[in-house]
Amino acid sequence: MFALKKKEPKVMMQGEIAPSRDADFMKTLLIGVGVALLVWMAIVSVLLIYLGIRYLGETVDGSRQRYTAITAERVGAKAVKVLDAAHAARLAVEYAIQRQLYFEPLDYETLRMSLEPAFASMPSIRAVDVAFIGRNDSLSLQRKQVAGETSYDLLLQSDAQDCVEKLGRLGCLQSLPGRAMEWYRIGMELPGGQEADNASARSSPLSNFVWAPAPGFVAHPEGAIRERGAAVAWSPAHSLIFKSVFPGTSGQLALIARVIIDVTHLRSDKALDDAARLGESGVIVLIDRSGTLLATLNPGAQTLVKSPEGIAYFRKISELAGGWTGSVTEDRILKAVETGSEMYQSGDWLVAMSQLKGLGNANFLVVVASEKAPFVDETLNTICGLARAVIISPYPAAAIVIVFTYILSSVNARRRMRKVHALEEKNKQDMANRALKIMKHPGGLGGMSVVSKLAAKARAAAKALPAPESKAITDGDPGAGMSKLRAP
16 A cells, blocks of 8 residues: 655745735635625626616506506597487487387477487487388487587477478478488388387397498588698587387387487597607597597598599598508407407507497497607616616626737737747757857867867877776786777
8 A cells, every 4th residue: 555645844945934824814805705796796787787678668568558558448438428428319219209208200399308308418419310110201300509609409300291380490301301311221120129029039139229330420510620720610420320119000110210429529628639648649549340530639630532522531540640550450450349458569659449338339449559758757767778888888898808908918929929939940040050160160289170179188088097007907918908098
């Protein structure tokens, strides 16, 4: 077995200072503190950078999504209130018919008394047009409001023969009869109640009302409104068509009516104006299932006049200006109708679609598009940007210093290597020259070279040897010994 070699104690030389344990401890402590400081700096850098990213990401986007969805719900609630005016008029007429308060189609006063409360409480009701199955007469009850005044009059007109006698000189209806209108044909296809379709045998009775396929226009009470320099003398309107059968007639006598709603009231109280929170290009609009615009902040953007016919029609939402409008496709509208709401990102805009609540309002949606900038706190955003810049700036600087140091050290190493190679070549050349000089340098002793001089010195030293040594070498033969010494 090999024996362990014992470590010998280090012998201190005179004047040498022994290493201190405190110095080693301080060195280790400084290294540990430096490593901990670097780790702390890395953690703080990551947290501060993540804070800015999270603020501009999840925090701002979450606040934006919540506000956009709430805005759609808020505007939807106001739209439901406006559209419910049509149902108020419908229910008033149906109540009078089913309670047999209104059983004679040309009972003008009863019809007026039935609808007058609805007109008084719902300013958005513009007119109620009435036609009959089993009668060729048509009626129309319209709101006549004087410009600049809050008061109004109800004008009841009829195309019956007694219109002048019972309704006065303005009581005769000069327009086309209701039976010739498209809304009458739509009303004919509706169920009319228990006697018409045996709805009592059904688990869920059929709806006897439907909204018109498309909006229309009504004359604005002010004659003309001016918004952003555009004069508009007409207001957008929508119609609710319903059918009600007179009791005891087995469906042979029924009322088909159209309630016209002025959609302009959706813009009252600036319900569609929220540029401060949604951004300058933010938009709030009301559309139907086909994407037709029913209400916008700017009336001029809602309609378009075809040239050269001069026929006005309602725009689709995809025809509005803006980079997000093209994303409101039929598939998205259908999905919003089926699910009740839809929210998605379209470029820089966040688009939210919310279906209206209430009876018969499933085909209407509020669309809200918002920008991101209004939801960003500029002060906090600036602080986050400066923090990122300050945190990140040492890392590129350190990288530049490291790269520059590496390049400089590489250049210096190459220079040193070139100097070393040059010095070695010079030393080799000097040694070769010196050796050549030594070999060729003529000296004393008759012009002999250095080698010859050395040989001569060796011979002289051999001659100077004492005689006893030669005797020992030749074993008693002095002549032989001398002859060997003399031999070259």
